[in-house]
Amino acid sequence: MIRDKIILIAKKHQIWVEIVMTFGTSKQIAEDIVQEMYIKILIQLEKGKLDLTFNDDLTEINYFYIFKTLKTLFIDLKRKQKKIKIIHLDAHLEMYGDTYYAYNDVDYAESYEKVTDELLKMEWYDRRVFEIINGGESVAEFSRRSKINYYALYFTYKKVKDKLKKLI
DSSP states (O other), X not given: OHHHHHHHHXXXXXXXXXXXXXXXOOHHHHHHHHHHHHHHHHHHHHHTOOOOBSXXXXXOBOHHHHHHHHHHHHXXXXXXXXXXXXXXXXXXXXXXXXXXXXXXXXXXXXXXXXXXXXXXXXXXXXXXXXXXXXXXXXXXXXXXXXXOOHHHHHHHHHHHHHHHHHHO
């Protein structure tokens, strides 16, 4: 039954794409939005929260619901695009030439060795507090369990973490 409804909707695929393009977007983005619409509708159909047909013989689709879904997906995309700054590779190459400079590349093996060496040089208390909290235990839980002041543990952990960050 769900499969039949999706097939019925998919038969009008080109119409859905043209509708999205009327919102003022390219064909490629319109195709993406229509694909997202299929996913949203499929999820709602599987949950049993949606019936897209007006009659039982599956011949009439609820166009208004599909239009509202497409419009909502388009508006969500526009909202997200405002928050994202896109830097095209062509613009980067124009500014910096054809050479890629790996300023931010990190040699992880070397960094790990530096951090390990520095941890071994630290006082056992500082090292142990860092290892326990960095291992996943919360500062509050560690404080309750060890009966050591929360702020003493927090500032010890922060001091060690800041010192290790400077090495990288």
